[in-house]
Amino acid sequence: MKRLLIPLAAAGLSAVTLAAPATAKPNWASDNLQPKPADAYGAAFFWLDSNGAALKKATQYTLDTKAVPKMVTSGGNGSTDNGKPGSTAPTGTTKSSAKVSNVNLPKTVGKVFFLDKAGRYRWCTATSIQSRNRNLVATAGHCVFENGKDDVYDKWIFVPGYYQGKAPWGVYVGAYAYTAYDLDTYDDYDGDYAFVAVHNGFSLGPERAVSFKQFKAWAGDKWVKPREISREEYLKCVLNLGECYSEGKTTPADLVGPDHPDAVLEKVEVSAAKYKAARVGKGQGFKFGEPVVEHVTKRKWAAYNGPGDKGRGPDALGNYKITHYYVQKWVKPGTSRKYYEAQFIIGIAKDMGRLGDTVGGQGFSWNQPLNQKVMAFGYPSAPHPDGNKPFTGVTPKHCYGKTGTKKSQVNMFRVDTHQTLKCSMTPGADGGPWLMKYSNAKRVGYVNGVTSMFHDTDKNGRIDTISSAVFDSETADVYNKANYAATKRIVGPHGELLK
Structure with missing residues (x-):
């Protein structure tokens, strides 16, 4: 960068006036x-x-x-x-x-x-x-x-x-x-x-969400902050020509072995017969812990239609129970397309004088x-x-x-x-x-x-x-x-x- 070198000023300080010969170098x-x-x-x-x-x-x-x-x-x-x-x-x-x-x-x-x-x-x-x-x-x-x-x-x-x-x-x-x-x-x-x-001087104050029109006109600090929304909200936003977008794609989960680096363990409820036939250990379709006994109301017992065993009715004490059986399911999780709505944010600064x-x-x-x-x-x-x-x-x-x-x-x-x-x-x-x-x-x-x-x-x-x-x-x-x-x-x- 080129320097700006200027001769001494004749204008003085409040308590003294400074002057120098015209040939003197700048100070x-x-x-x-x-x-x-x-x-x-x-x-x-x-x-x-x-x-x-x-x-x-x-x-x-x-x-x-x-x-x-x-x-x-x-x-x-x-x-x-x-x-x-x-x-x-x-x-x-x-x-x-x-x-x-x-x-x-x-x-x-x-x-x-x-x-x-x-x-x-x-x-x-x-x-x-x-x-x-x-x-x-x-x-x-x-x-x-x-x-x-x-x-x-x-x-x-x-x-x-x-x-x-x-x-x-x-x-x-x-x-x-x-x-x-x-x-x-x-x-x-x-x-x-x-x-x-x-x-x-100035300091940075709070941020504020504004309309796109206000955002466009703002001369100070501003940025777009994404807000995740549901697919239904996204479709409605698109229909109304709103500021929204989507990223990624939806893919199903894949069955994998338990030693796969991305494997995630899930439990799947099965019948008593299928649970009894399953092997013990770590693997696809192996037993997942011991059977789980759930105490329920008569109404829930009557409405249950799952693979678990609900017996023939209440026990001797009048309790209704459902026994659940689970086996292991090892999967590599799938992905879901994500949907976003753009939020327009401005940063408010304060003049400190x-x-x-x-x-x-x-x-x-x-x-x-x-x-x-x-x-x-x-x-x-x-x-x-x-x-x-x-x-x-x-x-x-x-x-x-x-x-x-x-x-x-x-x-x-x-x-x-x-x-x-x-x-x-x-x-x-x-x-x-x-x-x-x-x-x-x-x-x-x-x-x-x-x-x-x-x-x-x-x-x-x-x-x-x-x-x-x-x-x-x-x-x-x-x-x-x-x-x-x-x-x-x-x-x-x-x-x-x-x-």
């Missing part, structure tokens, strides 16, 4: 995900179908390397030296003065799901972030762009508050993705972040000094290098602490200026936000990084440090372009697919 690159409503609906349905089976099947994304990336501390100090610090405030907060002892998980954090280049179902962590169109998701660049410059992932969606295949606030399909030019062009993980503009209006959006900050207190969230799942697996990826986890005082390098991924945080979360937490000034009561803060890589600094086989790109003026420029991306509603007020 950002973008690509389309699913900009058309029909494609977006199809991507969401892929993940939601069969009660979220694909969501539950997905596994965490891991970097394309067998070894844990080796990190070294650079000589850089705690200053970003990239310009004036800036920030945009979070949205969707609720005022609260109550003191909270436990960490409250933000509604904005969830999972992104996508298909990787091998067609595997993958996920990373992400968060809703404040934007003018209330439609922006922040995550790691490698959770959107496949090996940087190659392409973007397929069927990319965001599920805020994801838990065990559930999407409590709907599914938001990616429309446009924005990342650093250097990540896109050179696979440089100093720019390992992405901002994705998503369409309005814009992402930021539904779950709020975290703030965004850039050019902040290092050694900041941050709360990092993610859905860790992968085992540690030594095989220990303390996380399931089902619920989000967190780490709290100060970022490192010096920038770090990871030569394997062309990293010169990553910031670090002591944290034991493993892959699956990729793309999770690092929230500066996190308010536990309001559940919001300022995104000042996203988890990019995982490191074992003391070489004991356990992840102990995570790293993120430093959010600087170039990051702000990428965010600024994504901030203006306009997206659409996918479904209308009646659950129909919009064009």
Whole structure:
């Protein structure tokens, strides 16, 4: 897919105006995900179908390397030296003065799901972030762009508050993705972040049976569900030119030996004389158990005309009895032609509104000094290098602490200026936000990084440090372009697919 590379925008963020010389290279690159409503609906349905089976099947994304990336501390100090610090405030907060002892998980954090280049179902962590169109998701660049410059992932969606295949606030399909030019062009993980503009969210509601005319006119999800009917109902349906059909053919059962792979045993009632003459064992016409004595009413006894023995009348106690005799019948069952009537079903979807209006959006900050207190969230799942697996990826986890005082390098991924945080979360937490000034009561803060890589600094086989790109003026420029991306509603007020 051809990339769309556009020079820096002169339009500014809410707290700063960004500008660049006309000859400067662009700081950002973008690509389309699913900009058309029909494609977006199809991507969401892929993940939601069969009660979220694909969501539950997905596994965490891991970097394309067998070894844990080796990190070294650079000589850089705690200053970003990239310009004036800036920030945009979070949205969707609720005022609260109550003191909270436990960490409250933000509604904005969830999972992104996508298909990787091998067609595997993958996920990373992400968060809703404040934007003018209330439609922006922040995550790691490698959770959107496949090996940087190659392409973007397929069927990319965001599920805020994801838990065990559930999407409590709907599914938001990616429309446009924005990342650093250097990540896109050179696979440089100093720019390992992405901002994705998503369409309005929606959820799948109940199905409804409708007429063929309504079915034909419906623009949303629809399918034909067969209902088995009797032959008489089928003939009536055909007579009335209804939507019905038949399958298969009627064939009689065949007598076979008891060792035939398709043999089914049936019992056949015979006379006492025939039963007495039959052999004992397993075989066609052999005895089927012992005679069965049935106590009946006088009326039933008088009316019985079968092969069993009903004697001459009541016994000494006045009881009427019929003795039944059975022999074996081994058959290969025949087949019956089946008849069906077509039921026309439509799927009703519900518009969940814009992402930021539904779950709020975290703030965004850039050019902040290092050694900041941050709360990092993610859905860790992968085992540690030594095989220990303390996380399931089902619920989000967190780490709290100060970022490192010096920038770090990871030569394997062309990293010169990553910031670090002591944290034991493993892959699956990729793309999770690092929230500066996190308010536990309001559940919001300022995104000042996203988890990019995982490191074992003391070489004991356990992840102990995570790293993120430093959010600087170039990051702000990428965010600024994504901030203006306009997206659409996918479904209308009646659950129909919009064009």
